[in-house]
Amino acid sequence: MASLTWARRARRLPWFVLIPAIVAGIGTLVPIVYLVLRAFEADLETLQRLLWRERTWTLLVNTLSLTAGVLVLSTLMAVPLAWLTVRSDLRWKRFVTVLAVVPLAIPGYVVAYALISLGGVNGFLSQLFGAVVPRPSGYWGAVAALSLYTYPYLFLNVRAALLGLDPSLEESARSLGHGSRAVTWRVVLPQLRPALLAGWLVIALYVLGDFGVVALMRYEAFSYAIYLQYSSAFDRTYAALLSLVLLGLTLLIVGTEGRLLGRRRYARVGSGAQRAVVMTRLRRWAPLAYGYVASVLLAALGLPFLVLGSWLVLAPPDLAAWRSVAEAFVRTASVAAPAALVTALAAMPIAYLAARVRLRGSRLIERLAYLGYAIPPVSLALAMVFFSLRAVPWLYQTATLLITAYVISFLALAIGPIRSALLQVPPRLEEAARSLGRRPFVAFFETTFPLIRRPVVAGTALVLMVAMKELPLTFLLAPTGFTTLSVRGFTRTSEGMMAEAAPFALAIVLFSSLFVGLLVSYEGKR
Amino acid sequence: MTRRLLSLALLASLTGVALAQSLTVYSGRGEALVQPLIERFTAETGIEVHVRYGGTAELAVLILEEGRGSPADVFWGQDAGALGALSLAGRLTPLPDDLTAGLPGIYTSRGGLWLATSGRARVLAYSPERTAGDAWPDSAFDLTDPAYRGRVAWAPTNGSFQAFVTAMRVVHGEEATEAWLRGMIANDVQAYRNNTTQVEAIAAGEVDYALVNNYYLLRFLANDPDYPVGQGFFADGDIGNLVNVAGAGIVNTSRNVAAAERFLAFLLEPASQAYFTNVVYEYPVVPGAQPNEALASFEALLAASPDVDLDVLEDLEGTLELLREVGLL
Numbered sequence: 002m003a004s005l006t007w008a009r010r011a012r013r014l015p016w017f018v019l020i021p022a023i024v025a026g027i028g029t030l031v032p033i034v035y036l037v038l039r040a041f042e043a044d045l046e047t048l049q050r051l052l053w054r055e056r057t058w059t060l061l062v063n064t065l066s067l068t069a070g071v072l073v074l075s076t077l078m079a080v081p082l083a084w085l086t087v088r089s090d091l092r093w094k095r096f097v098t099v100l101a102v103v104p105l106a107i108p109g110y111v112v113a114y115a116l117i118s119l120g121g122v123n124g125f126l127s128q129l130f131g132a133v134v135p136r137p138s139g140y141w142g143a144v145a146a147l148s149l150y151t152y153p154y155l156f157l158n159v160r161a162a163l164l165g166l167d168p169s170l171e172e173s174a175r176s177l178g179h180g181s182r183a184v185t186w187r188v189v190l191p192q193l194r195p196a197l198l199a200g201w202l203v204i205a206l207y208v209l210g211d212f213g214v215v216a217l218m219r220y221e222a223f224s225y226a227i228y229l230q231y232s233s234a235f236d237r238t239y240a241a242l243l244s245l246v247l248l249g250l251t252l253l254i255v256g257t258e259g260r261l262l263g264r265r266r267y268a269r270v271g272s273g274a275q276r277a278v279v280m281t282r283l284r285r286w287a288p289l290a291y292g293y294v295a296s297v298l299l300a301a302l303g304l305p306f307l308v309l310g311s312w313l314v315l316a317p318p319d320l321a322a323w324r325s326v327a328e329a330f331v332r333t334a335s336v337a338a339p340a341a342l343v344t345a346l347a348a349m350p351i352a353y354l355a356a357r358v359r360l361r362g363s364r365l366i367e368r369l370a371y372l373g374y375a376i377p378p379v380s381l382a383l384a385m386v387f388f389s390l391r392a393v394p395w396l397y398q399t400a401t402l403l404i405t406a407y408v409i410s411f412l413a414l415a416i417g418p419i420r421s422a423l424l425q426v427p428p429r430l431e432e433a434a435r436s437l438g439r440r441p442f443v444a445f446f447e448t449t450f451p452l453i454r455r456p457v458v459a460g461t462a463l464v465l466m467v468a469m470k471e472l473p474l475t476f477l478l479a480p481t482g483f484t485t486l487s488v489r490g491f492t493r494t495s496e497g498m499m500a501e502a503a504p505f506a507l508a509i510v511l512f513s514s515l516f517v518g519l520l521v522s523y524e525g526k527r
Numbered sequence: 528m529t530r531r532l533l534s535l536a537l538l539a540s541l542t543g544v545a546l547a548q549s550l551t552v553y554s555g556r557g558e559a560l561v562q563p564l565i566e567r568f569t570a571e572t573g574i575e576v577h578v579r580y581g582g583t584a585e586l587a588v589l590i591l592e593e594g595r596g597s598p599a600d601v602f603w604g605q606d607a608g609a610l611g612a613l614s615l616a617g618r619l620t621p622l623p624d625d626l627t628a629g630l631p632g633i634y635t636s637r638g639g640l641w642l643a644t645s646g647r648a649r650v651l652a653y654s655p656e657r658t659a660g661d662a663w664p665d666s667a668f669d670l671t672d673p674a675y676r677g678r679v680a681w682a683p684t685n686g687s688f689q690a691f692v693t694a695m696r697v698v699h700g701e702e703a704t705e706a707w708l709r710g711m712i713a714n715d716v717q718a719y720r721n722n723t724t725q726v727e728a729i730a731a732g733e734v735d736y737a738l739v740n741n742y743y744l745l746r747f748l749a750n751d752p753d754y755p756v757g758q759g760f761f762a763d764g765d766i767g768n769l770v771n772v773a774g775a776g777i778v779n780t781s782r783n784v785a786a787a788e789r790f791l792a793f794l795l796e797p798a799s800q801a802y803f804t805n806v807v808y809e810y811p812v813v814p815g816a817q818p819n820e821a822l823a824s825f826e827a828l829l830a831a832s833p834d835v836d837l838d839v840l841e842d843l844e845g846t847l848e849l850l851r852e853v854g855l856l
């Protein structure tokens with residue numbers, strides 16, 4: 002009986018939601034199937050022996066406490082910044098917004114190096130101020146480095162939600178006699194919940210999958226153990242097994258997020274337009290606010306630029322070097338831009354399903370997308386190699402395959418902001434358009450789409466920035482000889498030529514900043 | 528019209544030649560190092576080379592995953608372990624004798640499946656300032672002495688270090704190696720991620736000694752002659768002076784074996800060898816290449832290096848097992 006209802010209701014879903022969502026869902030299943038195939042190459046006894054080791058638990062505990070630490074620190078950075086740039090009378094808001102997003106584009110190893118180069122006898126602090134502090138490492142070093150370049154995920158999500166939040170809600174609360182603190186706790190924060198959860202989810206899953214920073218900081222997390230299996234044991238079986246454990250962890254986190262998000266309503270139900278926002282005056286808090294903004298930006302942007310700058314001074318690049326940077330940029334953009342567009346196009350129907358459709362399983366595809374994001378990139382790349390050589394050999398080592406891998410890996414990034422926005426858009430707008438005779442597709446594009454346009458653009462930008470700096474998928478899947486900015490940077494750092502790698506890292510950051518600038522000015526125009 | 532057709536035909540025949548004479552290299556060695564060599568090779572031979580750059584280990588795993596569909600002709604990696612893994616998996620094709628004939632014993636694989644293109648020696652890096660009063664250790668085994676408590680760095684997750692432990696297991700046995708590892712841990716040895724971070728740790732004052740590869744410090748010194756770190760060999764023949772290699776092999780599914788062999792031969796030419804020593808401070812594998820003055824001589828290296836067959840470095844699994852057992856991985 003229930004399944005009959007399900008089928009009937011599913012049939013009512015428009016094709017432009019169902020088909021892309023199903024295709025994307027199948028795409029994200031590919032790497033999971035591969036991991037299961039590889040892991041179960043080993044016999045059960047070996048699997049058990051490998052899994053039930055004390056070390057597995059140590060890694061698990063380390064990974065979870067690292068994730069918790071990064072969530073706390075990045076929230077402390079992102080939420081005040083988002084509020085200040087949307088709701089306060091802070092000056093240079095647009096400029097601050099651009100700067101606050103740019104750290105996302107900085108390659109993780111640069112951030113980690115920046116922190117490490119602060120301390121020690123030869124460190125920046127000692128050279129500039131004569132202060133010798135120990136070099137950050139281990140747990141706190143990893144927490145700091147990861148927070149410094151993942152907080153923009155949360156910043157962007159919270160900012161989008163604040164922009165979409167109708168101030169009339171707060172006004173009503175105030176008129177009912179609530180003080181500003183009560184309004185914040187009882188109205189604003191609950192409304193920000195989907196955005197906070199989406200941001201936290203993306204950061205948590207990023208922390209699970211990142212190995213570059215934990216390796217540099219000498220902190221033993223799960224991802225690092227997986228990387229070690231590939232890199233020093235050439236062992237695809239154990240690596241696949243560990244990846245599956247990591248995916249289990251991901252499911253746990255995604256499930257928790259789903260439970261916390263629940264099935265609440267966030268959309269306006271009244272009629273009429275959204276009220277204009279009245280900016281909160283900072284008054285005597287202004288110095289504190291400016292100090293806060295400055296210190297976050299100095300840590301997240303100033304430090305990496307200090308390191309990149311010192312490398313550039315160490316080995317000033319010549320004209321030929323800049324020309325090769327420009328060539329690599331064109332190549333990078335030629336795969337990152339299509340990947341960002343396709344990701345956004347696929348993310349919309351998935352977010353729509355997750356936010357709008359009350360069907361059993363309608364959130365399943367969204368969860369699969371998060372799995373795609375949390376799979377260690379080396380495992381994902383090998384899965385693509387495995388399947389493409391067997392099923393579509395003519396696609397192997399083509400830009401198409403690389404872009405497909407990007408989409409699978411980054412889908413979750415674009416879903417977050419779109420889903421939060423969809424939850425805030427009243428469904429009755431679209432229903433009204435349909436009742437006026439618009440076909441579903443037209444109704445969506447005439448009513449809902451204009452209201453979620455900004456988060457769609459934000460999601461696209463997010464994917465573009467991350468794809469621009471992506472490394473492991475790129476060097477395993479790109480056409481041979483197709484070297485992107487990040488690959489060019491890496492092939493210098495791998496020979497210990499940090500200074501020679503600097504122009505490429507700098508180019509990634511500069512081009513991404515340019516793009517964020519365009520994005521924010523678009524946001525202002527509406 | 529006819530002229531256009533003619534030029535099209537000419538173009539087609541040219542690209543046809545280029546296709547027949549092209550080579551795909553999977554290179555774990557960096558682009559900055561490799562690209563100038565490739566350009567010279569193409570200029571000399573007319574063979575077009577496509578290079579896929581990436582991490583040595585990831586590219587080796589990639590070739591394993593690609594199976595029979597691998598487009599790679601040559602694998603060029605930064606350490607013997609990756610080459611060993613490929614040859615163990617049967618993914619390398621035997622090399623002709625004339626390629627390996629001129630190489631000293633420390634630079635060849637006994638199975639003849641791959642060859643070294645340059646050498647990197649393990650050395651002991653130190654802080655001249657903070658070790659001035661110490662006696663120089665004769666052997667890596669001396670570092671478990673209480674005099675070195677908390678002062679030595681190593682990188683247990685680093686490939687070069689693991690190759691060194693593998694060699695120690697082969698030459699001195701499992702028990703002695705395990706005892707040394709445990710002795711080092713008990714002596715509060717400091718773990719780092721890789722060679723560079725260890726050298727930086729000496730400069731930063733965190734440790735006084737580090738077990739590293741020979742070339743990292745030389746690169747720091749090239750940028751800053753006053754960099755506060757020095758390095759040296761243990762006594763001649765000590766396992767601490769192990770010479771590990773960067774090397775290349777021909778993938779068994781290659782359809783361009785002749786061009787691949789020509790490429791390997793090219794890497795052994797004196798001009799290429801001189802290039803390695805001068806650009807990345809590695810040791811040449813053939814005598815007679817113009818030496819780099821920052822390096823010990825070819826003869827001194829041969830004297831210092833322990834007698835270890837590079838093929839034994841293939842047993843990385845046993846080393847990882849041991850490292851896990853003593854709690855390092």
